[in-house]
Amino acid sequence: MSGAVTAASDCRSVRALHRVTLKDRKAIGSAYHVLTFESAEPIVASAGQFAMVRSETWGSAPLLPRPMSLLSAGKDPSILIKVVGEGTRRMAASAPGEPYQLLAPLGKSWSKIPAATRPVFVAGGVGVAPLLLLAEELASAGGPKPLVLYGGRTAHDLPLLDQLRAVSDVRIATEDGSAGTKGRVTVLLSAALDEVGVHNQLAKVYTCGPHAMMAAVAAMCEGRVPCEVSVETPMGCGYGVCLGCPVPKVSGGFLYACTEGPCLDATVIDWGHRKAGA
Ligand SMILES: Cc1cc2nc3c(=O)[nH]c(=O)nc-3n(C[C@H](O)[C@H](O)[C@H](O)COP(=O)(O)OP(=O)(O)OC[C@H]3O[C@@H](n4cnc5c(N)ncnc54)[C@H](O)[C@@H]3O)c2cc1C
Ligand code: FES
CATH class of the missing domain: 3.40.50.80 (Nucleotide-binding domain of ferredoxin-NADP reductase (FNR) module)
Known part of the structure; x- marks a missing residue:
């Protein structure tokens, strides 16, 4: 998994709407999938931050993007999903080449692990x-x-x-x-x-x-x-x-x-x- 993770305070860690392409979808059993995207601009994020994820093929429903933790960032950001409803069902059925939008990075990352802990x-x-x-x-x-x-x-x-x-x-x-x-x-x-x-x-x-x-x-x-x-x-x-x-x-x-x-x-x-x- 490529990380490309930097500190949350990194000034390049700016929220942006990234238009990305699904590069790969790997099924893990029947309920879990890892979706890896190709992004022209790297997403600079820290562990714990998330993306609002929506396929451009969804039309008007589901209307809202779905929040997903970033499993990796950089130029090949990825997410791990569990199928629970319509949005994740569609993500689990999507094929390489499908256009997606990722609004990221969002939210506060995990705080630093204190020394000697x-x-x-x-x-x-x-x-x-x-x-x-x-x-x-x-x-x-x-x-x-x-x-x-x-x-x-x-x-x-x-x-x-x-x-x-x-x-x-x-x-x-x-x-x-x-x-x-x-x-x-x-x-x-x-x-x-x-x-x-x-x-x-x-x-x-x-x-x-x-x-x-x-x-x-x-x-x-x-x-x-x-x-x-x-x-x-x-x-x-x-x-x-x-x-x-x-x-x-x-x-x-x-x-x-x-x-x-x-x-x-x-x-x-x-x-x-x-x-x-x-
Ligand atoms: C910051 C953040 C990070 C997340 N990271 C991940 C992740 O890495 N992988 C992942 O699979 N999911 C993650 N989730 C949860 C994910 O956003 C929801 O499972 C998803 O939005 C459901 O969309 P859906 O259209 O498939 O289901 P819907 O059709 O919207 O809902 C289906 C069912 O799931 C329930 N549900 C919807 N959202 C949630 C939720 N957030 N928690 C519990 N139950 C919910 C609904 O009440 C309903 O019963 C994260 C949520 C947040 C807020
Ligand atoms: S999701 Fe809209 S205010 Fe938090």
């Missing part, structure tokens, strides 16, 4: 995309090798596992026990947090996946280790105009995932797991 990534399904790019970014910068806890419902729900293994230490969990530890990925996190405590290490957790998984990860980390999440809230515009991506804040009110996130400190978000008065 063990990065622990918790990924669920397609939530692996922004974490794989972060692991590749760390590897190319000579940074620490992350411990990646990767969970899926079955062995078929662990896309890009080999690429992940190339840049990190991976432990896997599946709910049906078809690969790795049987159970949810939080079982692995519980053990990893205990190891960190025993060895008196500093650690920071980065997580992306289904909302319920991230809420559970945030609850386990609270008061123990810092935790950053990448939220996958439905979005309309991707750059702060439609107010369609509110995330409830623990302090009351909302923040907007496309401009204030998607990568956020987990303690800022009201996950709904705190009891009133607790």
Whole structure:
């Protein structure tokens, strides 16, 4: 996977509508696909940033582009998709040569891993995309090798596992026990947090996946280790105009995932797991 990743503060990291061509679509099982595009102008982005993606062949429906984490940037940007509805179904059926528009880079990237800190990534399904790019970014910068806890419902729900293994230490969990530890990925996190405590290490957790998984990860980390999440809230515009991506804040009110996130400190978000008065 080519990275072409730079720091989020890079002044070249400017949002633009890129008219690109689908170069390759690789199916991973029946539900997952990697789409790689050809872009005349390189997309300069950092891990955790995303693109609003729409094929020019869609006509008037689906009307809105779909937010997708960048799996790689540069002149051959790519995304990993899971088919859940009409937009992703069309992406999964598209053929090389199809014209697409990518509005990118968007949103805030993952924050820097503090010095002397063990990065622990918790990924669920397609939530692996922004974490794989972060692991590749760390590897190319000579940074620490992350411990990646990767969970899926079955062995078929662990896309890009080999690429992940190339840049990190991976432990896997599946709910049906078809690969790795049987159970949810939080079982692995519980053990990893205990190891960190025993060895008196500093650690920071980065997580992306289904909302319920991230809420559970945030609850386990609270008061123990810092935790950053990448939220996958439905979005309309991707750059702060439609107010369609509110995330409830623990302090009351909302923040907007496309401009204030998607990568956020987990303690800022009201996950709904705190009891009133607790
Ligand atoms: C910043 C960001 C990064 C994302 N990165 C990825 C990625 O790398 N790969 C990937 O496959 N998906 C990613 N998503 C989710 C992706 O945007 C949605 O799955 C997609 O928009 C669904 O479009 P659709 O037309 O196929 O489904 P729709 O027809 O719009 O919806 C089908 C079903 O999916 C549900 N749904 C729609 N959007 C979401 C969502 N964001 N979260 C949970 N359920 C949803 C709907 O409620 C509905 O039940 C990301 C979302 C965000 C905000
Ligand atoms: S998606 Fe439009 S404001 Fe966030």
